[in-house]
Amino acid sequence: MKKLITSVAFLFFMATSAMADYTIYLPTKPGSGLDQWAQVVIKELKKHLDADVKSVHIPGARHLIGMNKWNKENRFKEGAITVTGGTTSVNTLVKTGVEYDYMNWDAIGVQLLDIFVGKRKDWDPRSGGMVFGNDHAAGDVTGMVLMYCGNLDGKIASYKKCVDEEMKYVKGVDDKQGTLMFANGEFNVFRGNPTAWTKKIKKFEHGEIWFTQGVYDKKKKRIVTNPNAPGKDFDTVFEQTWGEKPSGELYDAYRLVQFQNDSLQKGLWVNKGAKHRKELVKALKKMLKDPESRAIIAKASGGDYQWAIGEEADKIVKYQRSLYTEKKLKDLVWWFNNIFGWKAEFKPHLLK
Amino acid sequence: MAGAGTAMLLVFSFAGYFDPNPYYGLIFLISVIAASSTADSYTSLLTGIPGASTTAASIIDGYKMSKNGDAAKAIGIAMADSTFNGIFFGVLAFALLPFYAPIIYKFGVPELFMFMTLSIACVAFIVSKNFWLSCCAIAIGAFIGLMGIDPQTGGPRLTFGTLYLQDGVPIIMMIAGLFGIPELVSGFHFGKNRPTPINNYFSQLFDGFRTTLKLWRDSIRGGFIGFIAGLLPGVGPVGDMLAYGATVRAHPNDKFGVGNPKGLAGCEGANNAQKAGSLIPTVLFGIPASPFAAIFMAMCITFGLDVGNPFMLEDKKFLSLLGYGFVGATILTFIICIFTSKLLVKILEIPYWIYAGIIFAIIIYTCQSYTGLYMDYVTLACCSVLGLFCYKFKISRPAILLTYIIIDKWQNLGQQLQTMYTLQEMFVRPLFLVLFAMVLILVYRSITQKNRGIDYA
Numbered sequence: 001m002k003k004l005i006t007s008v009a010f011l012f013f014m015a016t017s018a019m020a021d022y023t024i025y026l027p028t029k030p031g032s033g034l035d036q037w038a039q040v041v042i043k044e045l046k047k048h049l050d051a052d053v054k055s056v057h058i059p060g061a062r063h064l065i066g067m068n069k070w071n072k073e074n075r076f077k078e079g080a081i082t083v084t085g086g087t088t089s090v091n092t093l094v095k096t097g098v099e100y101d102y103m104n105w106d107a108i109g110v111q112l113l114d115i116f117v118g119k120r121k122d123w124d125p126r127s128g129g130m131v132f133g134n135d136h137a138a139g140d141v142t143g144m145v146l147m148y149c150g151n152l153d154g155k156i157a158s159y160k161k162c163v164d165e166e167m168k169y170v171k172g173v174d175d176k177q178g179t180l181m182f183a184n185g186e187f188n189v190f191r192g193n194p195t196a197w198t199k200k201i202k203k204f205e206h207g208e209i210w211f212t213q214g215v216y217d218k219k220k221k222r223i224v225t226n227p228n229a230p231g232k233d234f235d236t237v238f239e240q241t242w243g244e245k246p247s248g249e250l251y252d253a254y255r256l257v258q259f260q261n262d263s264l265q266k267g268l269w270v271n272k273g274a275k276h277r278k279e280l281v282k283a284l285k286k287m288l289k290d291p292e293s294r295a296i297i298a299k300a301s302g303g304d305y306q307w308a309i310g311e312e313a314d315k316i317v318k319y320q321r322s323l324y325t326e327k328k329l330k331d332l333v334w335w336f337n338n339i340f341g342w343k344a345e346f347k348p349h350l351l352k
Numbered sequence: 353m354a355g356a357g358t359a360m361l362l363v364f365s366f367a368g369y370f371d372p373n374p375y376y377g378l379i380f381l382i383s384v385i386a387a388s389s390t391a392d393s394y395t396s397l398l399t400g401i402p403g404a405s406t407t408a409a410s411i412i413d414g415y416k417m418s419k420n421g422d423a424a425k426a427i428g429i430a431m432a433d434s435t436f437n438g439i440f441f442g443v444l445a446f447a448l449l450p451f452y453a454p455i456i457y458k459f460g461v462p463e464l465f466m467f468m469t470l471s472i473a474c475v476a477f478i479v480s481k482n483f484w485l486s487c488c489a490i491a492i493g494a495f496i497g498l499m500g501i502d503p504q505t506g507g508p509r510l511t512f513g514t515l516y517l518q519d520g521v522p523i524i525m526m527i528a529g530l531f532g533i534p535e536l537v538s539g540f541h542f543g544k545n546r547p548t549p550i551n552n553y554f555s556q557l558f559d560g561f562r563t564t565l566k567l568w569r570d571s572i573r574g575g576f577i578g579f580i581a582g583l584l585p586g587v588g589p590v591g592d593m594l595a596y597g598a599t600v601r602a603h604p605n606d607k608f609g610v611g612n613p614k615g616l617a618g619c620e621g622a623n624n625a626q627k628a629g630s631l632i633p634t635v636l637f638g639i640p641a642s643p644f645a646a647i648f649m650a651m652c653i654t655f656g657l658d659v660g661n662p663f664m665l666e667d668k669k670f671l672s673l674l675g676y677g678f679v680g681a682t683i684l685t686f687i688i689c690i691f692t693s694k695l696l697v698k699i700l701e702i703p704y705w706i707y708a709g710i711i712f713a714i715i716i717y718t719c720q721s722y723t724g725l726y727m728d729y730v731t732l733a734c735c736s737v738l739g740l741f742c743y744k745f746k747i748s749r750p751a752i753l754l755t756y757i758i759i760d761k762w763q764n765l766g767q768q769l770q771t772m773y774t775l776q777e778m779f780v781r782p783l784f785l786v787l788f789a790m791v792l793i794l795v796y797r798s799i800t801q802k803n804r805g806i807d808y809a
Contacts, residue, residue, distance in 0.1 A: 029643075029646070029647065030647050030650065031640065031643070031644075031646030031647035031648075031650040032646070032650075034652050035650055036649070036650040036654070039650060039651075039653075039654040040653065040654055043654060056724075058723050058724065058725075059519060059722075059723070060516050060518065060519035060723060061501070061516075061519050062501065062516070062517055062518075064518065065515055065516060065518075065519065065723060065725070066723075069723075069725070097444065097515055136504055136506070144805045168771060168772060169771075170768050170771050170772055171504045171505070171767065171771070172501070172503030172504045172764040172767065172768060173767070173768070174503075176639050176640065178639070179637060179638070179639055180459070180633075180639055181460070181461070183456075183457055183637065184456075184458070184459070184460050186456040186460050186461060186772065196638070198526070199638055199658065199660045200637060200638045200639075200660060209763035235429060242659070282383070296656065299656075299658070302654060306505065340505075341505035341506060342505065342507060342508060343505070343506075343507040343508075
């Protein structure tokens with residue numbers, strides 16, 4: 001009996017202590033949208049990597065706990081990888097308690113994604129009464145307000161009046177509840193990433209695309225129309241609706257947060273100078289050239305979206321940083337605090 | 353595993369699954385869900401520690417039955433009740449899958465708010481008999497439940513400046529601390545408090561089956577409540593408590609919390625029915641109604657199954673495997689449990705320090721797996737101190753747990769309701785009115801019922 005217990009204990013120890021070649025740290029719970037994307041990508045990546053990848057979930061405080069731990073210790077571990085989402089990225093702009101910084105990491109790759117905004121077919125924005133929510137996606141919600149209100153006088157404060165008087169903004173709505181509210185008609189506008197749009201929101205008979213935020217073109221270095229929804233990008237639809245190009249303080253702030261959210265919506269990273277980056281980038285390139293893997297990723301991502309791989313992605317992070325100005329960041333803080341009730345703060349160190 | 357639940361089991365078991373065929377993967381997942389829904393009652397009944405948050409109600413009378421020397425009878429009731437409700441509501445869920453969308457669409461913010469109010473009203477039936485101690489339990493549950501990020505402002509609320517608490521107190525710590533540690537400590541302190549070993553296993557077990565048959569009304573009522581709760585996002589985890597409250601209400605002259613088989617039969621099957629119900633919005637709309645359903649969806653997508661849209665109804669193979677898998681695994685688990693339960697009941701014969709040591713190790717392992725930070729231990733310690741305090745001073749722990757689970761959602765829905773609807777708009781919604789009437793009846797009965805409250809703290 002004693003021998004049996006010893007053997008079982010030894011086997012258990014061996015099994016649990018077997019080291020994976022890579023460990024991916026996810027700042028989210030199993031089953032979240034980010035986790036779903038990451039698991040599919042890891043599964044495909046493994047086919048081209050010939051190594052094991054273990055997942056470790058560290059959820060909490062909208063990615064802050066996991067990412068701060070990544071910053072403090074996990075990124076220095078051998079074979080460490082992390083995955084980030086739009087929330088992780090927008091946190092860095094205005095949220096308090098953020099200790100991590102994309103500039104301290106090297107990218108394996110980021111998928112250049114988009115956000116779809118849908119509306120009910122039977123609702124005409126000109127008739128007024130927009131009912132909407134989803135404040136954890138504050139950047140996307142800002143786009144809805146802009147599209148609804150137009151350029152106004154270009155001052156950010158004027159949009160608060162528009163929100164207060166012309167629409168119902170429902171706080172505390174998450175993706176699950178928001179989907180149900182759009183399905184049962186309580187919301188006449190809702191948003192989703194390409195996966196959520198393709199798999200859920202698009203399937204509702206009463207729904208149609210209002211606009212998409214647009215995708216980042218790494219060659220042109222600007223936001224362009226999404227090939228999966230041609231002619232539906234924000235700027236085009238705005239001009240069709242209002243007869244002028246979008247502009248003003250809120251638009252500038254919106255573009256900053258939108259660009260950062262969508263281009264870094266789904267990405268894989270290692271620590272700065274990590275030796276294993278090279279092998280991972282190579283595997284990612286192989287994965288994206290493999291039609292079978294590419295198709296699987298496209299299905300999980302809601303369309304075949306472009307990737308920025310390795311240094312290409314690092315350049316995007318640097319470029320984004322160069323777009324930061326005190327005015328835009330302060331406007332963003334003012335907007336988030338006054339419309340969504342956040343406790344956002346201006347971070348002067350981002351301008352250094 | 354104490355406190356781990358189906359969600360964690362799915363994560364663990366996924367690590368060991370390799371077959372590339374997505375349909376085999378589906379069978380694997382659905383079997384894990386069905387089997388764990390039946391088996392997670394064991395720790396509730398034998399150790400007083402809920403195997404999952406959805407089996408917390410089972411300990412109120414089930415664990416007392418074990419302490420009274422009826423452990424195998426309690427297992428018999430739990431097995432029969434779980435199996436019956438698993439089969440019945442599994443068939444109902446998957447055979448009628450195409451017809452559920454209109455029902456789910458009827459639930460807007462007013463209806464969800466009223467459903468959560470119904471849950472809050474049920475707290476009145478699981479508090480202790482002492483009015484002030486009951487208020488204390490509700491206040492504690494509300495205070496802990498409101499910790500985290502305020503959904504209305506996106507800012508931290510009652511977090512004392514710690515980042516860890518921004519995600520709220522993890523439910524696993526609450527279960528382990530409120531129920532697990534106090535039961536272990538009390539076992540050392542009051543040696544006689546532990547369930548006594550049993551000799552007449554099979555006769556007790558079959559007595560449990562017969563009892564369930566006699567209590568079929570309680571059983572099916574619990575299953576129905578669990579099933580409906582499972583359909584609604586965020587409500588699923590309280591299905592068993594709602595069912596327990598309904599059982600207490602249905603038997604105003606009975607004493608509960610003392611090992612009453614009706615209490616166990618009334619809530620045990622809700623867990624299995626809730627699992628079947630939760631899979632409906634997950635499969636059809638990609639709206640996971642419970643944590644396990646979110647993981648199920650993620651794994652299906654990883655396997656290559658495009659779960660989360662109404663077009664899944666066209667995949668007949670998927671539907672049949674989902675239905676047959678759930679029902680088949682439930683039946684198979686029942687058969688396996690008949691023979692293996694005898695071994696599990698032997699846990700009561702192990703010397704207490706070994707038994708307690710194993711359970712304690714499982715609790716620590718499960719809790720530290722949450723984030724791996726030292727705050728996991730601190731939170732577990734705080735919850736344990738709270739659990740011991742409540743145990744000693746007879747403050748209802750089930751009431752704390754139920755309030756903790758629903759208060760945040762209830763408060764958030766209440767504020768959304770104010771933003772979106774006027775009173776006139778609410779009172780022309782038939783489903784809202786039905787639920788409102790149910791709340792009024794429930795509140796009235798909780799005030800007038802002489803025998804309200806339970807003898808379990």
